[in-house]
Amino acid sequence: MTLNSLTSYGKEFQIKVISSLLTHKEFLTNVNDIISDEDFESSSHKWIIKEIIRYYDKYHTVPTLDILKGELQKIDNEVLQISIKDQLKQAYVSSDEDLEYVQEEFTNFCRNQQLKKALMSSVDLLKAGDYDSIKMMIENALKAGHDKHIGHEYIKDIEERYRKNSRKTIPTPWDKINILLQGGLGNGDFGLIFGSPGGGKSWSLVAMGGFAVRLGYNVIHYTLELGEEYVGKRYDAFFTNVDVSDSEKLKIKAQEIIPDLPGQLIIKEFPTGRATMSTIESHINKVEGLGIKADLVIIDYVDLLTSKKQNRERKDEIDDIYISTKGLARQLDIPIWSVSQVNRAGAHDDIIEGDKAAGSYDKLMITDFCMSLSRKKEDKVNGTGRFHIMKNRYGMDGLTFGVTANTNTGHFDVFDYNTDFEEEKLAPNTQSNPFDKTDKHDKKKLSAAYQLFSTQE
Secondary structure: OOOOOHHHHOHHHHHHHHHHHHHOHHHHHHHOOOOOHHHOOOHHHHHHHHHHHHHHHHHOOOOOHHHHHHHHOOOOOHHHHHHHHHHHHHHHOOOOOOHHHHHHHHHHHHHHHHHHHHHHHHHHHHHHOOHHHHHHHHHHHHHOOOOOOOOOOOOOOHHHHOOOOOOOEEOOOOHHHHHHOOOOEEOOOEEEEEEOOOOOHHHHHHHHHHHHHHOOOOEEEEEOOOOHHHHHHHHHHHHHOOOOOOHHHHHHHHHHHHHHOOOOEEEEEOOOOOOOHHHHHHHHHHHHHOOOOOOEEEEEOHHHOOOOOOOOOHHHHHHHHHHHHHHHHHHHOOOEEEEEEEOOOHHHOOOOOHHHEOOOOOHHHHOOEEEEEEOOHHHHHHOEEEEEEEEEOOOOOOOEEEEEEEOOOOEEEEEEOOHHHHHHHHOOOOOOOOOOOOOHHHHHHHHHHHHHHHHHO
16 A cells, blocks of 8 residues: 655655666666656656656666756756756765665555556546456556566667676776776676685785775675684784784774774674575675675685585585575675685696686686686795686686785785796796806897807808
8 A cells, every 4th residue: 555645755755766766777667667757746856757767768778967967957947957956966875775665665656656547547438338448458557567677688778788887896906907807896796716725815805805995895704714803803904004913013003094994894704614605695684784785795715615405526516606606696796706726736836727726627617707826835935926817707818917915914916927027036046156147138138149140150
């Protein structure tokens, strides 16, 4: 049962309706055929609704704020202009609280309005004995407002797929990786980092989570190996750039910096092998119920979750866990980052390729972006390593980047990979003659000149 007019619902309800129409295309698609500007009382609301419907009918999507600003300039009435600007501002900053109720109630209201019109119109048809038309009119009114979203309609949705915000991304701390990802890991994407034990995989997750929090995003970090408090200290080290082992200095610096961070960070520990993907989903919903909607989820690491489908080969269980992780990312429409181990052979490689994935090679097929972090014994001593792009749905893969890694604070620098430079950096004192100061590149030039001289002779 609904109220007789939108005015009875109050001004805040109407603002939230307009907010939903401007920001939720699926909602607009469902009510487009039953919404009417006549149901709104104020002139500013009527104008906004008319513009939304007009734009949707032509471009099959919601108008952007820039579009509405342009149309607003065409209004001669200055008082109406000011009123519309104020209402649009309120709509765009309106809270998402109770949005589901608002959308459902407004849909029922519009449907009832359509049913009233159908009943009023059927009076003349009843006098004429046109029962079939009455039946059709009532059925259409009852069907109005139901879910019409069938997916991305290729011909109609041209405008939608070229919108800048059609794929919302959360960048990593590394510009070179962001370029390959077209901005960062996107909504519904599953990203994975392979590496050997103790190579800095978990620190790379802290770097990505901390970077997102600095940008104002809400991050939930699930740890299945380390304790919540220690992971918290790692984040302290990242934000303060103080060694994680220096607890006294770290605490003082963290107390100064952490309160000013724009994003929220939740760290949740689950026992190894006890949590399932359903456990993760339930916790995300619980956090959202407390007012913190996750923008990014980090799981350290997915392989340590357990599958509901027991009594199978371990490979099948891992595949099921990864498929469920990708499904959750799509369902929640947020990116998920995780890490995984490489096998023994991969732990000794300068560049870790996809065939060195431990457990199941199918992990690569399920993820949207996958890279490896190779850090051998000498890399750990010298603070170096290599990122190798194993798979990328959004651009090039097969590329390798050099890395300088500080696994005391979680800071990684990424640069173009150069084999000669890496060899010199990792082994600066391996020359056969300790008194020979000749540069390695000069030696190559001298060798080439000698070969040319020998040929001429």
